[in-house]
Amino acid sequence: MKATYKSYAKINLSLDVLGRMENGYHQVKMVMQTVSLYDTVTVETRPESEIKLRTNLSFLPSGPENLAYRAAELFFAETGIEGGADITLAKHIPVGAGLAGGSGNCAVVLRALNRLYGAGLSTRRLCLMGEKLGADVPYCILGGTRLAEGIGEKLSPLPRLPFCHILLVKPAFSISTKSVYEKIDSRSDYRRPDTEQVIHGLKNRSIRDIAKGMGNVLEEVSLSDYPVLGELKDKLIECGAAAAQMSGSGPTVFGIFTDRRKAEEAKNKLWGKYKTVYLCNPV
Numbered sequence: 001m002k003a004t005y006k007s008y009a010k011i012n013l014s015l016d017v018l019g020r021m022e023n024g025y026h027q028v029k030m031v032m033q034t035v036s037l038y039d040t041v042t043v044e045t046r047p048e049s050e051i052k053l054r055t056n057l058s059f060l061p062s063g064p065e066n067l068a069y070r071a072a073e074l075f076f077a078e079t080g081i082e083g084g085a086d087i088t089l090a091k092h093i094p095v096g097a098g099l100a101g102g103s104g105n106c107a108v109v110l111r112a113l114n115r116l117y118g119a120g121l122s123t124r125r126l127c128l129m130g131e132k133l134g135a136d137v138p139y140c141i142l143g144g145t146r147l148a149e150g151i152g153e154k155l156s157p158l159p160r161l162p163f164c165h166i167l168l169v170k171p172a173f174s175i176s177t178k179s180v181y182e183k184i185d186s187r188s189d190y191r192r193p194d195t196e197q198v199i200h201g202l203k204n205r206s207i208r209d210i211a212k213g214m215g216n217v218l219e220e221v222s223l224s225d226y227p228v229l230g231e232l233k234d235k236l237i238e239c240g241a242a243a244a245q246m247s248g249s250g251p252t253v254f255g256i257f258t259d260r261r262k263a264e265e266a267k268n269k270l271w272g273k274y275k276t277v278y279l280c281n282p283v
Contacts, residue, residue, distance in 0.1 A: 001044065001045045001116045002042065002043070002044040002045075002116075003042070003043055003044075003112045003115060003116055004040060004041070004042045004043075005040075005041050005042075005043075005108045005111065005112055006038040006039075006040060006041075006108075007038055007039040007040070007041045007093075007101070007104040007105050007107070007108045007140075008034040008035065008036070008037070008038045008104055008140075008143060008283055009034070009035050009037040009038065009093045009099040009100065009101060009104065009168075009280075010032050010033060010034050010035065010099060010100045010104070010136070010139065010140065010143075010247075011032070011033050011035055011099070011166065011168075011247040011252075011254050012030050012031065012032055012033075012098075012216055012245075012247050012248055013030075013031040013032070013033055013161070013198050013210065013214055014029075014030050014031045014193035014194075014195045014198045014213065014214055014215055014216070015028065015030040015193065015215075015216040015217060015218060015248070016028065016029045016030060016192050016193050016195060016215075016217055017181075017184055017217050017218070020185055021151075025135070025151045026151065026181055026184075027149075027150065027151065028148065028149065028150075028151065028152055029147070029148075029149050029195055030147075030148050030152070030195070031145070031146070031147055031148075031158065031195060031198050031199065031202075032139050032145070032146055032148050033144075033145050033161050033282055034143040034144060034145075034282070034283040035166050035168070035280045035281065035282060035283060036280040036281045036282075036283050037092065037093055037099070037168060037278050037280045038092065038093065038104075039089060039090060039091050039092055039093050039101060039104065039105060040089075040090040040092075041068070041087070041088070041089055041090075041105055041108040041109065041112070042086075042087070042088040042090075043085055043086070043087050043088075043108075043109060043112035043113060043116065044085065044086040044116075045083055045084070045085065045086075045116050045117065046083060046084030046085060046086055047083065047084070048083075048084050049076070049082055049083060049084050050084040051069055051072045051073065051076075051084055051085050051087070052084075052085070052086050052087065053066055053068060053069045053072075053086075053087040053088075053089070054087070054088050054089070055088070055089040055090075055091055056089070056090050056091055057091050057095070060089075060091070060095065066102075067102045067103065067105060067106040067133055067134060067137075068087055068089060068102070068105040068106055068108075068109045069087065070106070070133055071105075071106040071107075071109040071110050071113075071130075071133055071137075072085045072087060072109055072113060074110075074129055074132060074133065075109070075110055075113045075114070075119075075129070076113075078129060079117070079119050079121070081117050081119060083117060085109075085113060087109060089105055094170045094252065094275075094276045095174070096174030096175070097170045097174070097247075097248075097250075097251065097252040097276075098175070098177075098246065098247040098248030098249050098250045098251065098252045099168070099247055099248070099252055100136045100139075100140055100248070102134075103133075103134045103136035103137045103139075103140045104140040106130065106133050106134065106137050106140070107126075107130055107137050107138075107140035107141040108140075110126050110129060110130060110137075110141065111126065111141065114126060123141065123142070126141050127141050127142070127153070127155075131153045135151045135152035135153065136152055138152070138153050138155060139152060139155055142155060143283065144157065144160065144283070145157070145158045145159065145160050145161050145202065145282070146158055147195070147199065158199060158202050159202040159203050159205070160202075160282065161202065161210070161282040162205045162206070162207055162282075163281065163282065164207055164242075164256050164257060164258055164281070164282065165256075165257040165258075165259075165260050165263035165279060165280075165281060166254055166255070166256055166257070166279070166280050166281060166282065167236065167241070167254060167255045167257065167263055167266055167267055167270075167277070167278070167279050168247075168252055168253075168254050168276070168277070168278040168279075168280065169232055169236070169252065169253050169254070169255075169270055169274050169276070169277050170251060170252040170253075170274065170275055170276040170277075171226075171228055171229070171232070171251050171274050171275060172274070172275035173226070173251060174251065175222055175225075175226070175249055175250045175251050176249075177248070177249040180218050180221045180222055180249040180250070181218075181249070183221045184217065184218060184220070184221055189220075190217045190219075190220035191215060191217070191220070192215060192217055193213060193214060193215025193216065193217070194212070194213035194215070195213065196213070197209065197210075197212055197213025198210050198213040198214060199213075200213070201213060207242050207243075207256060207258050208242065210243070210256075211242045211243035211256065214243050214245055215245065216245050216246050216247075216248075218246065218248070218249050218250070219245065219246045219250075222246060222249060222250040222251065223246070226250070226251060229246060229250060229251060229253055232244075232253045232274070233245065233246075233253055235266075235269075235270065236253065236254075236255030236266060237255070239255070239262060239265065239266035239269060239270075240257060240259060240262035240263075240265075240266065241255030241256055241257050241262075241266070242256050242257065242258055243255070243256050244256070252276075263279055264279065267279045
């Protein structure tokens with residue numbers, strides 16, 4: 001039996017770090033949104049207890065270092081089901097970009113195996129399993145527009161982001177999420193987002209109101225280390241974006257446009273100057 005799923009990227013409309021907990025994790029409050037850029041994940045059952053994973057990117061690991069592989073291991077360990085999986089990842093979401101590509105792949109593998117093997121696991125159970133693999137995985141299982149709290153596992157549905165055009169731009173480098181969070185611990189002077197204002201804007205279906213509250217405290221670290229990210233934000237605003245900011249710990253910067261023509265013009269202007277440029281919509 002075989003199933004193929006879309007594994008969507010995410011952006012952060014707001015990202016606030018409230019502090020570091022005793023267990024080393026950071027307490028966050030953020031609004032997350034899936035967008036139409038996606039990887040394609042195909043999962044097929046195997047009669048023998050073996051997991052095989054292949055991708056279209058030669059530099060990605062195909063063993064336990066890959067979150068999707070670990071998701072399959074966890075599924076079989078927790079359900080006691082005897083069997084295996086062939087996993088094929090067709091990657092389009094940039095790796096190490098702050099777009100939760102790996103977490104999304106992990107989430108899809110859990111959902112696919114649950115369906116293919118008829119395990120009957122509830123969405124809540126899948127989210128609890130996903131939490132063991134990464135803080136963004138429960139969100140990726142649910143998707144949509146959601147408020148994430150705790151370490152990211154406490155999820156509340158929000159009104160959907162009004163239709164708009166989202167331009168994703170990733171420079172030709174990656175940023176260590178762990179390093180960014182370590183540096184944020186030593187700072188207290190960062191500008192915090194107004195997450196309640198973002199939620200207010202979602203309820204009012206107003207991109208303008210959402211833009212007023214947007215922010216990402218991790219930008220304070222990443223933009224100081226990589227000034228090009230600040231320059232990219234400015235360029236997106238100059239091109240007509242209602243708002244522009246970094247997603248996650250970066251380095252992807254996104255601009256939200258209400259005018260498709262301006263979004264297309266911005267894409268054409270930035271194409272070739274940066275490694276990856278995608279124009280997409282909310283999902």
